[in-house]
Amino acid sequence: MTGYCRLELSSPFFLAPLAGFTDAGFRALALASGAALVFTEMVSAKGMMYGSPGTDALLYTEDGTAPLTAVQLFGSDPEAMFKAASDPRLAPFPFIDINMGCPVKKVFSSGDGSAVMRSPSLVEELVRAAKEGSGKPVTVKIRAGIIPGTPLAAGCARAAERAGASAVTVHPRYREQMYGGEADHSLTAAVKDAVGIPVTASGDITDADSYLAVREQSRADAFMIGRGALGRPWIFAALKETESLRAAGERDARVFREVFAKHSNGFDALDAVKRHLSVLEKILPPRAAANSMKLHVCRYAAGLPCAKKVRTEVVSALAPGDILAVAEKYFGGSEGC
Structure with a gap:
């Protein structure tokens, strides 16, 4: 995969940022297991400004992994986002991702995470602040919206693109769904139709069948795996092999399932x-x-x-x-x- 945030990537399969899970150790495992790109756990922009304890551990990267590790920031204050983005501790990371999708009550009630999607103008301000503060590419991660039946993703993606975002990731569940129900990747496809920047599909990719279904429905450029990678970092190698076979013309679902079984059985x-x-x-x-x-x-x-x-x-x-x-x-x- 070429040209994603100025990077040359080995595949379109990324490890999602998951608070409490995707620490530096798990990110290193994912990269060693075939992930093309990984993201830090989300880091508070204000926390960086005020010296929040624990921030350095969140930003730590193992030797050699930083070039393929993006830092994910969250916040709703453009000034704090600018200052965080300009922090020297972010220098090793190739680009900044802004979390605009976290559904957790504590984050949402502070106006952060998915609450940002209520205001496309704020989406623009935050992207511009991060770009100006860092001089790096900036991406955003969004949800379908907040209330089921009222999609906001396409509008927010367009706002991010206007502000200069290099890519957008869509987790097509509404905030009120949290992590329940199914991800509706027709909403990811709607974002794909709405913008000219790369779109990454996130949500419900756990095996070959689900990957191929998400790929077809979303028409996404890349794919982000979160909960499907927990306990299974080998999934990235399995997906990479599955996609290679698909691109070569393979269509037999049994072959793809055998690929996953092989990688699962070989995991130490x-x-x-x-x-x-x-x-x-x-x-x-x-x-x-x-x-x-x-x-x-x-x-x-x-x-x-x-x-x-x-x-x-x-x-x-x-x-x-x-x-x-x-x-x-x-x-x-x-x-x-």
Whole structure:
């Protein structure tokens, strides 16, 4: 994929920014597993201005990963967005993404996240502020809208484009849906028709069948995988192989499913835990590193016979060594999973 935010990318498959999940360790795993581009967890523009604790950990990148890592900022104050975008800590990142889609009550009630979509003029102001502050390409991530049946995505995408945005990502659920129901990628297609910049489809891509359906319905230029990658960083390699086969003329769904089964069966969960944990130990206190790993370890065990035992044992982990012991016990062969 060429020319996306001035980057030459290996594929159109990106890791979505997910608060509490896509830390530097998981981003490094995703890149190693075939993701073409990854995004930080969302970072508060005002938090950067006021020295919010924890910001440096959110911005940390492993050696060699920064060129393929975008920073995602959120906020509704153009001045704060300008100042955050001009912060020297953002220098390693190739572009800035602005979160205009977070549905969480705390974020929305502050006027941030998906609340920004109520005002296309504010969308423009924020994009311009980030561009002027950083001198970098700027993208936006939006939802379908706020209230079901009242789509706002196309209008907000046009506003972002007018302000100079380089691309837009659409998660076609309304804010009131949160993460329930199904993503309606006909709304992504409507955005594709409304703008001339690249459009990335986000939402409900979990396997070959869902990817091919989203691809056909959305007509998107790129695809962002969030929850579908949790516990399954191998999904990026599987999607990349699936797309290569499709482009070569393959249409047999069984072939695509075999690709996913191959990558799933070949995944080494213990190695993933070790690599992920080694990054978190560099940036977080031991207890925090252990806590951050708990959900990931449970995700790796999801669907396996040992899943309940893993959840029971990992919840009491107090240090990275405890996490590693559980992973070695169930993913390393001593008890098996």
